[in-house]
Amino acid sequence: MTAVELGQKIKAKEVSVMEAVEAAYAQIEAVEQDVNSFVTIDKESAKKRAEEVQRLIDDGALTGPLAGVPVAIKDNMCIKDMLTTCSSRILEHFKPAFSSEAVLALEKAGAVVIGKTNMDEFAMGSTTETSYYGATKNPHALGHVPGGSSGGSCAAVAAGECSFALGSDTGGSIRQPSSFCGVVGLKPTYGTVSRYGLIAYGSSLDQIGPVAKDVTDCAAILEVIAGHDKKDSTSVKREDYDFTSALVDDVKDLKIGLPKDYFGEGLEPEVKEAVLNAVKVLEERGAIVEEFDLGLVQYAIPAYYVIASAEASSNLERFDGVKYGHRSADYEGLHNMYKKTRSEGFGAEVKRRIMLGSFVLSSGYYDAYYLKALRTKALIKAEFDKAFAKYDVIIGPAAPTTAPELGKSLGDPMKMYLGDIYTISLNLAGLPGMSVPVGKDSKGLPIGMQIIGDCFQEKKIIRAGYTYECATEKQYEQLAAIGKEA
Amino acid sequence: MAKQYETVIGLEVHVELATKTKIFCGCSTAFGGAPNTHTCPVCTGMPGSLPVLNKKVVEYATAVGLATNCKITQVCKFDRKNYFYPDNPQNYQISQLYLPIARDGYVEIEAGGHQKKIRIHEMHMEEDAGKLVHDEWDDTSLVDYNRSGVPLIEIVSEPDMRSADEVMAYLEKLRLIIQYLGASDCKLQEGSMRADVNLSIREVGAEEFGTRTEMKNLNSFKAIARAIDGERARQIELLEEGKEVIQETRRWDDNKEYSYAMRSKEDAQDYRYFPEPDLVPIVISDEWIAKIRTAQPEFQTEKMERYKKEFEIPEYDAGILTGSKKMADLFEATTAICGKPKKVSNWLMGETLRLMKEQGVEVDDLKFSPENLAKLVNLVDSGDINSSVAKEVFEKIFTKNIDPDKYVEEQGLKTVNDDGALKAVIEEIIAKNPKAVAEYKGGKEKAIGALVGQTMKAMQGKANPAKVNEMLKEMLKA
Numbered sequence: 001m002t003a004v005e006l007g008q009k010i011k012a013k014e015v016s017v018m019e020a021v022e023a024a025y026a027q028i029e030a031v032e033q034d035v036n037s038f039v040t041i042d043k044e045s046a047k048k049r050a051e052e053v054q055r056l057i058d059d060g061a062l063t064g065p066l067a068g069v070p071v072a073i074k075d076n077m078c079i080k081d082m083l084t085t086c087s088s089r090i091l092e093h094f095k096p097a098f099s100s101e102a103v104l105a106l107e108k109a110g111a112v113v114i115g116k117t118n119m120d121e122f123a124m125g126s127t128t129e130t131s132y133y134g135a136t137k138n139p140h141a142l143g144h145v146p147g148g149s150s151g152g153s154c155a156a157v158a159a160g161e162c163s164f165a166l167g168s169d170t171g172g173s174i175r176q177p178s179s180f181c182g183v184v185g186l187k188p189t190y191g192t193v194s195r196y197g198l199i200a201y202g203s204s205l206d207q208i209g210p211v212a213k214d215v216t217d218c219a220a221i222l223e224v225i226a227g228h229d230k231k232d233s234t235s236v237k238r239e240d241y242d243f244t245s246a247l248v249d250d251v252k253d254l255k256i257g258l259p260k261d262y263f264g265e266g267l268e269p270e271v272k273e274a275v276l277n278a279v280k281v282l283e284e285r286g287a288i289v290e291e292f293d294l295g296l297v298q299y300a301i302p303a304y305y306v307i308a309s310a311e312a313s314s315n316l317e318r319f320d321g322v323k324y325g326h327r328s329a330d331y332e333g334l335h336n337m338y339k340k341t342r343s344e345g346f347g348a349e350v351k352r353r354i355m356l357g358s359f360v361l362s363s364g365y366y367d368a369y370y371l372k373a374l375r376t377k378a379l380i381k382a383e384f385d386k387a388f389a390k391y392d393v394i395i396g397p398a399a400p401t402t403a404p405e406l407g408k409s410l411g412d413p414m415k416m417y418l419g420d421i422y423t424i425s426l427n428l429a430g431l432p433g434m435s436v437p438v439g440k441d442s443k444g445l446p447i448g449m450q451i452i453g454d455c456f457q458e459k460k461i462i463r464a465g466y467t468y469e470c471a472t473e474k475q476y477e478q479l480a481a482i483g484k485e486a
Numbered sequence: 487m488a489k490q491y492e493t494v495i496g497l498e499v500h501v502e503l504a505t506k507t508k509i510f511c512g513c514s515t516a517f518g519g520a521p522n523t524h525t526c527p528v529c530t531g532m533p534g535s536l537p538v539l540n541k542k543v544v545e546y547a548t549a550v551g552l553a554t555n556c557k558i559t560q561v562c563k564f565d566r567k568n569y570f571y572p573d574n575p576q577n578y579q580i581s582q583l584y585l586p587i588a589r590d591g592y593v594e595i596e597a598g599g600h601q602k603k604i605r606i607h608e609m610h611m612e613e614d615a616g617k618l619v620h621d622e623w624d625d626t627s628l629v630d631y632n633r634s635g636v637p638l639i640e641i642v643s644e645p646d647m648r649s650a651d652e653v654m655a656y657l658e659k660l661r662l663i664i665q666y667l668g669a670s671d672c673k674l675q676e677g678s679m680r681a682d683v684n685l686s687i688r689e690v691g692a693e694e695f696g697t698r699t700e701m702k703n704l705n706s707f708k709a710i711a712r713a714i715d716g717e718r719a720r721q722i723e724l725l726e727e728g729k730e731v732i733q734e735t736r737r738w739d740d741n742k743e744y745s746y747a748m749r750s751k752e753d754a755q756d757y758r759y760f761p762e763p764d765l766v767p768i769v770i771s772d773e774w775i776a777k778i779r780t781a782q783p784e785f786q787t788e789k790m791e792r793y794k795k796e797f798e799i800p801e802y803d804a805g806i807l808t809g810s811k812k813m814a815d816l817f818e819a820t821t822a823i824c825g826k827p828k829k830v831s832n833w834l835m836g837e838t839l840r841l842m843k844e845q846g847v848e849v850d851d852l853k854f855s856p857e858n859l860a861k862l863v864n865l866v867d868s869g870d871i872n873s874s875v876a877k878e879v880f881e882k883i884f885t886k887n888i889d890p891d892k893y894v895e896e897q898g899l900k901t902v903n904d905d906g907a908l909k910a911v912i913e914e915i916i917a918k919n920p921k922a923v924a925e926y927k928g929g930k931e932k933a934i935g936a937l938v939g940q941t942m943k944a945m946q947g948k949a950n951p952a953k954v955n956e957m958l959k960e961m962l963k964a
Contacts, residue, residue, distance in 0.1 A: 077534070078533065078534040084533070084534075086533075091533070094533070096532065096533065096534065097527060097532065098527055098532075098534075098535075100534055195536060196534065196535070196536050197534040197535075198534055199533040199534045200534075200764075202763075203763035203764050204763035230538065231536060231538060232536050232538075233536065233537070233538050233539065233764060233765050233766050234763075234764065234765075234766060310760055311760075311763055313568075313758075314566050314568055314578050314758070314760070317568060317570065317576060317577035317578055318531045318533065318575065318576045318577055319533075320570065320572075320577055322572045322575075322629070323530065323531075323575065323629075324532075324533075334572070335570075338570055358758060361568075361758035361759075361760050362756050362758055363756050363758075366758075366759075366760070370760060
């Protein structure tokens, strides 16, 4: 059952909010030990909230599609008085004094938060293995990673532990794990969803988005969480927020560009085949498909790791043991306290990026690395501008492979970084993108198709994704079984 | 012959802007307040919080930039300055490096009888830090974030000053401009204006600058002057001894009149500046600049001219009256009420300055209201009190801002205008002083002074001496 379907049943009084919440917890009880999607599960406040929401629905005060629907939130979004750890030891016991805007918007719409999902520490990673609280497993094949960094959110949706979830995407952190877990994940245009309350990784790249079972859910969730927020200066006042109006089963004359670079070397043949088959489905429904050359693809990864690490090195400075979070038990003087606290509190991948970021910003290197990366970012945006002058959407895979096995990625970070090749340039250019499941490989691991739009063109993405879904078997209906083989 | 040295000085002046709320959040900037009561997630750097720029800060900064002849950077940006210290809750300060709001300005100063232009290199906006409170007993430090996020502008001059006098004149000029704009109260003691002094020396006639030091912790004009003299002497001594001046930051201890090295260039921090990604560029349109320019107040020179013309105040007096915003405001407000500019000016130039000096009161701390001074002017003008009583009443106004009408009434200080009563007293005085009366009648006119004095004494000062004089003459004729 999708989130919107569940919402309808709740509205029709076929299911109570309490039943919906209890069903989610029952599934958590059944699979969480295997999957480990959550860092924090807060049954008590969710049940209290369920009663409240039920009353508001009964009173007619809550009528939206998500009223009463259980949701899980990635652990880098603040929720008042609920543990918010970013899957890091340094925020072990941290309970924020306020909730993030995206969560407030969901709560206002009547969604019931059931817990906080696991992630790569501070969203740095592509496997959810860098979490201080243990790796999350891919529900389709427990020996594999769910992807990352929003691996907990994607696994929870795939495993039926919640109806939908929020993730965040800095370089592919919604789209890649959505692809690996066979769910639909959308990264909106930069500035569409308020970042207020999202614990920043790379501020100029971070964007919150929905993770759900189908495109309809994604559109409905985005409609709730998108909006201009005065508290976030980078938030944009858009002309359109009616994303569900794009749920139209029609792609006639929609111009689709296939970047040759996205189908070349390094792409697993099974992934390539599945994505091209999906494109064919759209073509059969009247879309016009054309291959083209998207320049500068190879420069996206270095530019991204310079910019994101630079911003992260500064954003993570506030975790110093002075005001909240972990502080070393034993230290002498201020500088020793900083050093020990941060050495103990951060994991290896976070430390690597802090060091990289500090290096590229240090005097004498700023121009050569950071400024050059900013210029590269601008050029990449220009390449996309050229492409979108010709095409309505661009389609490619979300990741070059399906989910790798657990424990096989962190040993070779460069290889792991290269896995972001198809997702990362969207963040640099601020573009929206959505991963839609398009089948499985021979090992039974899901494959995702990435639909990319120009800035503020989420509706075209939604329309393409929805049309594909209408033409094919619903993917999420195959998700219930937790795959222990593979 | 001993070598002659020239001092080369540049200043970095920090000014706290007079906005009601902080630069990136809605918290109050009010001074005082229990620790951490003027705080929120933004100014305490809580995870997930984001800054939103206070437009008023840009407006004040632009106004100061325009008034100091700077070029306004119409698309400017904030940058992060990264350094770890507990008073800095995010461990980075939001400041401006690459595109500061104003550049390439100057102010004109007068020092040692000559006019001089002091160039301004740049001016930028930034946030203030919190305050560390060290508990020596407990060996712990506490942080108060009430000041964290209070808006500042930093005005960086070129190394154009050559003496403490020029530095004072430059600071006075900046202070006057900024106070007139209402952009800050510029109180050095309270820290709303702070100056760091960059100083080097070189032999007179030399082209190259010497190695400079930066002096911090200067919280009064006097401390700045002393620090400049002290640092000049220290550097000359080093050079005379054949040693080198080390480029370093020094902390001035005004009690010991000596500075201590804080950190040298070698351990200077790398601040890893980069554009603040949480804020969008600030666009200052032509229209906005025009609006700010039109709203600029009358500055000192124009005000002086107007006082001379409109109120016929002499040049010297006009200079003093306009020498601080507070004094000019007092003068204009009082004059607006009583309509007697010259008399108001006399009170401000005379008794006010005298009492300020006597009691060590700074002009910005003057407490009395224009209403009460205007009432006093009117009391004297109507002859209700005489001038010596007026001085006594003014002192009360000066210290306690009393209402003079009420005070004169309560203390019974009004001049007695009842001719009958006065006549009776004079008759008595004449009767008691036959000698003085005889002298006066014998042609010694001065002798009347003693009689006037005695009458005033008998009247307890509540008579108009001119009137006493007149009545005495009249009565002695008979």
